[in-house]
Amino acid sequence: xxxxxxxxxxxxxxxxxxxxxxxxxxxxxxxxxxxxxxxxxxxxxxxxxxxxxxxxxxxxxxxxxxxxxxxxxxxxxxxxxxxxxxxxxxxxxxxxxxxxxxxxxxxxxxxxxxxxxxxxxxxxxxxxxxxxxxxxxxxxxxxxxxxxxxxxxxxxxxxxxxxxxxxxxxxxxxxxxxxxxxxxxxxxxxxxxxxxxxxxxxxxxxxxxxxxxxxxxxxxxxxxxxxxxxxxxxxxxxxxxxxxxxxxxxxxxxxxxxxxxxxxxxxxxxxxxxxxxxxxxxxxxxxxxxxxxxxxxxxxxxxxxxxxxxxxxxxxxxxxxxxxxxxxxxxxxxxxxxxxxxxxxxxxxxxxxxxxxxxxxxxxxxxxxxxxxxxxxxxxxxxxxxx
Amino acid sequence: xxxxxxxxxxxxxxxxxxxxxxxxxxxxxxxxxxxxxxxxxxxxxxxxxxxxxxxxxxxxxxxxxxxxxxxxxxxxxxxxxxxxxxxxxxxxxxxxxxxxxxxxxxxxxxxxxxxxxxxxxxxxxxxxxxxxxxxxxxxxxxxxxxxxxxxxxxxxxxxxxxxxxxxxxxxxxxxxxxxxxxxxxxxxxxxxxxxxxxxxxxxxxxxxxxxxxxxxxxxxxxxxxxxxxxxxxxxxxxxxxxxxxxxxxxxxxxxxxxxxxxxxxxxxxxxxxxxxxxxxxxxxxxxxxxxxxxxxxxxxxxxxxxxxxxxxxxxxxxxxxxxxxxxxxxxxxxxxxxxxxxxxxxxxxxxxxxxxxxxxxxxxxxxxxxxxxxxxxxxxxxxxxxxxxxxxxxxxxxx
Numbered sequence: 001x002x003x004x005x006x007x008x009x010x011x012x013x014x015x016x017x018x019x020x021x022x023x024x025x026x027x028x029x030x031x032x033x034x035x036x037x038x039x040x041x042x043x044x045x046x047x048x049x050x051x052x053x054x055x056x057x058x059x060x061x062x063x064x065x066x067x068x069x070x071x072x073x074x075x076x077x078x079x080x081x082x083x084x085x086x087x088x089x090x091x092x093x094x095x096x097x098x099x100x101x102x103x104x105x106x107x108x109x110x111x112x113x114x115x116x117x118x119x120x121x122x123x124x125x126x127x128x129x130x131x132x133x134x135x136x137x138x139x140x141x142x143x144x145x146x147x148x149x150x151x152x153x154x155x156x157x158x159x160x161x162x163x164x165x166x167x168x169x170x171x172x173x174x175x176x177x178x179x180x181x182x183x184x185x186x187x188x189x190x191x192x193x194x195x196x197x198x199x200x201x202x203x204x205x206x207x208x209x210x211x212x213x214x215x216x217x218x219x220x221x222x223x224x225x226x227x228x229x230x231x232x233x234x235x236x237x238x239x240x241x242x243x244x245x246x247x248x249x250x251x252x253x254x255x256x257x258x259x260x261x262x263x264x265x266x267x268x269x270x271x272x273x274x275x276x277x278x279x280x281x282x283x284x285x286x287x288x289x290x291x292x293x294x295x296x297x298x299x300x301x302x303x304x305x306x307x308x309x310x311x312x313x314x315x316x317x318x319x320x321x322x323x324x325x326x327x328x329x330x331x332x333x334x335x336x337x338x339x340x341x342x343x344x345x346x347x348x349x350x351x352x353x354x355x356x357x358x359x360x361x362x363x364x365x366x367x368x369x370x371x372x373x374x375x376x377x378x379x380x381x382x383x384x385x386x387x
Numbered sequence: 388x389x390x391x392x393x394x395x396x397x398x399x400x401x402x403x404x405x406x407x408x409x410x411x412x413x414x415x416x417x418x419x420x421x422x423x424x425x426x427x428x429x430x431x432x433x434x435x436x437x438x439x440x441x442x443x444x445x446x447x448x449x450x451x452x453x454x455x456x457x458x459x460x461x462x463x464x465x466x467x468x469x470x471x472x473x474x475x476x477x478x479x480x481x482x483x484x485x486x487x488x489x490x491x492x493x494x495x496x497x498x499x500x501x502x503x504x505x506x507x508x509x510x511x512x513x514x515x516x517x518x519x520x521x522x523x524x525x526x527x528x529x530x531x532x533x534x535x536x537x538x539x540x541x542x543x544x545x546x547x548x549x550x551x552x553x554x555x556x557x558x559x560x561x562x563x564x565x566x567x568x569x570x571x572x573x574x575x576x577x578x579x580x581x582x583x584x585x586x587x588x589x590x591x592x593x594x595x596x597x598x599x600x601x602x603x604x605x606x607x608x609x610x611x612x613x614x615x616x617x618x619x620x621x622x623x624x625x626x627x628x629x630x631x632x633x634x635x636x637x638x639x640x641x642x643x644x645x646x647x648x649x650x651x652x653x654x655x656x657x658x659x660x661x662x663x664x665x666x667x668x669x670x671x672x673x674x675x676x677x678x679x680x681x682x683x684x685x686x687x688x689x690x691x692x693x694x695x696x697x698x699x700x701x702x703x704x705x706x707x708x709x710x711x712x713x714x715x716x717x718x719x720x721x722x723x724x725x726x727x728x729x730x731x732x733x734x735x736x737x738x739x740x741x742x743x744x745x746x747x748x749x750x751x752x753x754x755x756x757x758x759x760x761x762x763x764x765x766x767x768x769x770x771x772x773x774x775x776x777x778x779x780x781x782x783x784x785x786x
Contacts, residue, residue: 141568143569144568152571161567167527170525171555173528174534175534178536181532205521205524208524208528364568366606367628
């Protein structure tokens with residue numbers, strides 16, 4: 001795998017005036033170049049120059065540092081058996097969700113599979129809700145009944161959080177269908193991995209989305225391994241962005257938050273006008289597939305550390321910030337320390353949250369409708385209602 | 388007896404030993420105009436009087452309707468079953484702009500059984516959506532749309548095709564309300580014709596109620612007459628839960644007079660087809676007609692069967708069924724499902740658990756044979772339960 005060389009020459013800057021300004025909140029433009037140009041399939045790729053500003057740069061850094069810290073903390077919580085079952089960590093891929101959030105609004109829908117902790121955070125979820133849900137406590141976003149693979153946030157249009165990969169793509173097309181039905185000006189990002197890219201229902205859904213011009217954007221987070229199977233062993237054509245055939249596609253460096261931002265902006269405009277588009281995010285996960293996978297039996301440690309050295313998304317932003325003199329090393333370290341502190345506090349708070357009540361076993365199985373609630377085949381509560 | 392049953396039901400929720408938590412949960416913050424009935428089938432009115440004089444008695448139809456007897460004030464209109472379904476669909480689509488239909492050939496073609504005929508020209512292509520042949524994906528699409536608040540009705544051209552969408556129905560449709568901690572509701576209706584038809588072959592004669600019955604979070608109903616088809620369709624659309632509505636290929640041309648005014652039936656309620664004294668016959672969908680045919684023979688032979696169309700396959704209406712068992716003490720289940728793991732098997736277990744003391748004889752369950760449905764007409768006849776077998780079973784049961 002050729003690792004993209006990073007290049008972040010600041011093309012033009014108007015921020016020399018803000019030298020050594022701490023945590024500047026100006027919105028003066030900086031233009032950044034993406035690491036590699038985009039590759040398009042059936043479409044004209046957008047330009048490599050992305051406009052941003054110091055505030056955004058610092059927010060990227062802060063957000064990604066928080067996400068990274070959260071995932072690492074989840075790792076140690078899992079090893080101390082506070083998190084059980086399956087835990088799929090997102091560290092290494094933070095740029096995808098942070099870049100995406102920068103390009104869209106909270107009314108655009110996102111749906112993904114089980115590697116959803118950071119996306120939940122990006123959508124506005126709190127650390128407490130995340131950790132509590134991971135530990136199965138009441139304060140969790142799904143009241144402790146969903147677990148790692150079922151994070152949802154309805155008010156921020158985050159639709160999860162699904163255990164069976166591939167199934168979320170038709171759901172995502174359904175979200176896009178509803179947006180078109182209601183004539184909304186919003187889009188849906190249906191995310192999946194390189195492993196799920198081989199699911200048939202994906203192509204079924206893509207066909208329908210293209211047929212009806214649904215505002216669906218299919219985002220393939222290609223971290224090159226479907227659990228233990230490398231992409232070249234699972235897919236005859238690992239060019240996932242080309243797999244849509246008549247549907248245009250774009251290949252993006254997923255470790256570069258600005259490339260992701262630019263691509264998502266481009267995709268949103270495209271989807272609102274012309275229907276579905278596929279984005280392939282070339283990204284990498286440092287952890288194994290899940291906590292039960294060491295992650296080193298199917299790839300070398302050199303590869304992992306190589307990516308971490310050359311393409312780490314947080315390091316890239318750090319270098320950009322330092323190059324533009326928006327903050328000092330120490331300030332950035334302070335931000336990371338602050339992230340660590342927030343995570344530790346959230347964990348402590350989550351640990352105090354109680355386990356769900358036993359009665360919660362039976363709630364939310366059905367939704368009350370027509371005035372009757374029922375539990376299984378032989379228990380019934382009947383409610384006589386309105387004439 | 389009754390108390391032990393209450394204990395058992397209480398035991399199922401024994402975590403809260405102080406109160407039956409059903410009561411506590413249901414009474415909190417509600418109006419006084421409702422009743423809690425436990426499935427020990429005790430007589431409602433006598434139970435209620437000790438409760439501080441609450442005199443509400445249970446109206447078993449959730450929405451008050453005029454009884455469909457000849458004492459109707461308005462004449463009603465004669466209609467075929469598929470048309471009744473269509474009427475229900477149309478009324479609900481008029482009433483709520485979020486209701487939409489998706490399925491194969493539901494739009495321009497009008498539906499393979501004409502259930503959606505005329506709806507696409509009226510409501511447009513987006514509301515009556517012709518999908519490609521991709522059950523897994525369009526069922527998923529319907530569920531995704533439902534997560535945002537639309538109310539899709541997903542049609543499987545034949546119920547058997549929905550096996551391709553099993554993952555979506557089981558994991559996403561049934562479980563999302565739970566795994567999201569109540570954030571999302573999935574008000575879909577999944578409907579389609581199933582059952583053994585006229586020599587349609589093995590793969591087009593499937594009865595999926597047995598496969599779906601374990602999925603937590605869904606409701607299942609089976610319609611059998613134009614009256615209940617329309618009422619159940621409307622109830623299913625209005626329900627916030629995912630409902631699977633089982634229609635039968637051979638029942639679409641049944642004719643009946645149904646009321647002109649609007650009515651909605653209760654999804655969880657069984658229908659008393661013929662009250663009787665000697666034996667309770669529980670059935671649903673097409674077997675109802677075989678049972679009624681057998682009932683004619685039985686009446687001539689001097690028996691008085693009570694026939695109940697259970698309609699609600701998940702959850703069972705153990706209130707009606709229990710009352711009947713307490714009266715007749717003998718149960719015969721006649722179903723079109725396979726014997727193994729079918730609806731009858733679950734119903735047998737449920738009745739045995741709850742009403743064991745009221746039974747004078749073991750429950751007899753007549754189901755289809757555990758074979759793929761053959762094409763040859765005579766063989767196909769033998770796979771499903773026929774009226775003479777029902778008569779013989781009742782005679783044996785009532786010895």
